[in-house]
Amino acid sequence: MKLTLMLAGKTYQLLYDQAVSIAIPLAFNSPQPNHFNAPLATSQVVESQGFIGDTRRGGSCNVEQLSFxxxxxxxxxxxxxxxxDQRISVTNTVTxxxxxxxIISLTPKKADQCPDRYRPTLVNTDYIIDQASLVDRLAGIPDEQxxxxxxRTLPNSLEKQTQVYEKSNQPVxxxxxxxxxxxxxxxxxxxxxxxxVDKTYDDGKLTCHHIFWQVPEGKHEATSVSHLHHSISELVFVPDEVVDGFYLLNLQVPAFLSDAAPSRPILIPLESIG
Structure with missing residues (x-):
């Protein structure tokens, strides 16, 4: 079976047999990425009225309660x-x-090496995704693509998959x-x-989130220009063997009526054929 598409005046073949997930597998009760000192994601066997949800302990099937x-x-x-303020769910907006x-790869800059605007105040140990780096990497790419x-930030250490982010190691x-x-x-x-996308401890401003969704800073109501169907996915991991370039993204999100949900972004490579 061959699947093709037209995009920005070019024809591409979908290499669906080379599709790759860039989700970090979440290992409950084991080393895992963590942000903002949140409790670790955990699982525990369900036990109720004589039922044991663990076949290793004599149960008829495995049933676990997940917390994350x-x-x-x-x-x-x-x-x-x-x-x-309005409770809008990710499953109804990412459609x-x-x-x-x-996909682009870039090296974040130290705060004292670029003139961009920031909020809140920076310290010398901060590393930034700056405008000039994005302009350079995205030059010549049509908006349709x-x-x-x-x-993908560089260096691309495997430690990203279990990194614990704390105030002492402020992430990009x-x-x-x-x-x-x-x-x-x-x-x-x-x-x-x-x-x-924002600095971890920014006095609760989340300015970049507000810019991306076009919600005035300090406000919690959408306007006529707000981006209701845009999404931000964080803590992905792009393996080194996945090259920069064009892909089709299948952003798999469970039907959670929540502002966020665990996700499994799938990237399908595209091959230009005319």
């Missing part, structure tokens, strides 16, 4: 409901089946200018391999 915080315990996708997307953007985040540039490029689905 989507925003902090691994790969997840969040919607505009993350910053609104695209196939998303034309681009840039509905989704996946950012975006400058305000960088996020405004992504909005200008009309990116609808942003995927990053760090835990938040």
């Amino acid at each position: 915080t989507p925003h902090c315990n691994g790969t997840h996708t969040e919607c505009i409901g993350h910053i609104l 695209d089946c196939f998303i034309p997307s681009v 840039l509905v989704g953007l996946v950012i 985040f975006f400058s305000l200018d960088a996020m405004e540039y992504l909005v200008k490029r009309r990116i609808q689905h942003l995927l990053v391999d760090f835990p938040s």
Whole structure:
């Protein structure tokens, strides 16, 4: 079977047999990525009225209760409901089946090496995704192919899959200018391999989140220009063997009536055939 598509005046073949997940497998009760000092994701056997949900202990089947915080315990996708008073769910806002997307790799800059605007105040140990790096990597890419953007930061250590992010090791985040540039490029689905597009401890401003979803800073109500169907996925992991370039993204999100949910982004390589 061959599947092809037309995009920005070119024809591509979908290499669906080479599709790859960029979700970090979440190992309950084991080493796992963690942000904001949230409790670890855990599982426990269900026991009730003589029933034991563990075949190793004589049960007829395995039944576990899972406890986790989507925003902090691994790969997840969040919607505009993350910053609104109105309870908007990710399952009702992320509805695209196939998303034309681009993977780029870049090295974050030290805070004192770029002139972009930030909020809150930076310290010398902060590392930034800046506007100039994005402009350089996205130059010449048509907007039609840039509905989704996946950012792989360098170096791309395997430790990202179990990294515990604390105040002492502040992860990468975006400058305000960088996020405004992504909005200008009309990116609808942003995927990053760090835990938040904003600085972890930013006095609760979440300015880059507000810019991306076009919600005024300090406000928690959508307006006529807000991006109701845009999404941010955080804590993905893009293996080194997945090369930069064009893909179709299948952003798999469970039917959770919540502002965020664990997700499984699948990337399908595209091969230009004319």
